[in-house]
């Protein structure tokens with residue numbers, strides 16, 4: 001990576017404003033999946049051990065510039081305290097005189113968690129006044145929030161212009177190294193598996209990856225637009241009529257670029273979107289008109305597994321079916337199992353639902369890298385620059 005990281009600077013005695021992505025699922029005031037908190041710990045430990053006064057800032061949810069009681073960061077700070085095994089102070093605001101006093105009271109190695117930065121309207125507007133307020137708290141800015149790096153907000157981008165030193169954290173560095181290497185110097189054969197709900201959300205990713213991969217596997221709800229593009233009826237399956245021509249152009253681009261293009265050959269159709277629906281497996285040219293395809297079929301899964309086993313590198317974004325319902329989870333599970341069993345395959349899971357799926361199947365520890373970024377990893381894979389990274393100091 002061509003950006004400086006915390007390993008390139010001296011933080012001893014410095015007030016370090018560290019933006020993390022503590023946007024974790026909350027249930028009844030308790031943290032659900034704590035992956036993102038754990039992922040930030042190496043950076044926090046590094047700062048603590050090197051004598052920084054650590055000020056942590058994050059968003060939680062989408063409170064839209066207002067205080068939302070359920071989205072306060074205190075429960076997250078409590079969980080962090082347990083995981084770190086040291087006291088973590090909490091602020092009721094994210095800037096201002098009271099917060100400054102709390103920062104002034106920090107000793108080297110102390111940790112303070114600020115309130116949800118999205119309680120302020122200026123955050124998402126990247127308001128420079130708010131960015132300056134954040135900057136007043138700090139001597140050094142660290143961005144470790146890879147999951148929010150695609151957002152140009154006051155705490156992810158704006159602040160970097162008002163603090164003399166702006167560097168990446170260790171999580172940010174690792175995410176960019178893994179994804180960056182995959183896209184620029186991939187081990188081959190290189191396979192991308194793209195699933196999820198809509199073609200619309202994956203246009204940029206598919207287009208960019210078609211210039212880089214050896215194999216492209218399409219699954220999930222978006223496959224039906226490709227099935228339609230091949231001239232088959234898709235019944236009540238998810239279909240984006242206005243993207244059929246685009247799907248055709250992707251298949252043509254694959255041919256032109258010598259990319260092996262795989263899409264389902266069979267699908268699991270259902271007469272209802274529920275676990276108790278009547279289901280059957282049909283070839284893609286026999287989808288009944290009043291049924292919908294909610295998963296890949298077993299023949300497709302077998303083909304995908306074979307491609308995975310013969311790959312050196314696989315990037316996976318988006319489930320193969322409606323994996324949240326057990327009846328339609330087999331296609332996604334089969335991809336996860338193939339990745340888990342392929343010892344020689346480096347597997348990169350692109351965050352969001354695919355990360356949730358490998359967790360659900362208890363296979364997370366068998367993946368080589370699970371990104372903490374959903375939208376951020378998607379934008380990175382589209383080849384877009386991430387504003388939260390661009391703003392950091394060059395090496």
Ligand SMILES: Nc1ncnc2c1ncn2[C@@H]1O[C@H](COP(=O)(O)OP(=O)(O)OP(=O)(O)O)[C@@H](O)[C@H]1O
Nearest residue numbers: 196197220221293294318321322351352353354374
């Ligand atoms: N055949 C299908 N029909 C309808 N929905 C489907 C189908 N296959 C998968 N899905 C749904 O797609 C959703 C995931 O789509 P999405 O595009 O958000 O995936 P993602 O890329 O993993 O998301 P993220 O942006 O969070 O990483 C899941 O909730 C899943 O149930």
Ligand SMILES: O=C(O)[C@H](O)COP(=O)(O)O
Nearest residue numbers: 021023147148151374375
């Ligand atoms: O969950 C995420 O993908 C990040 O925390 C970014 O959240 P956002 O989509 O609300 O900006």
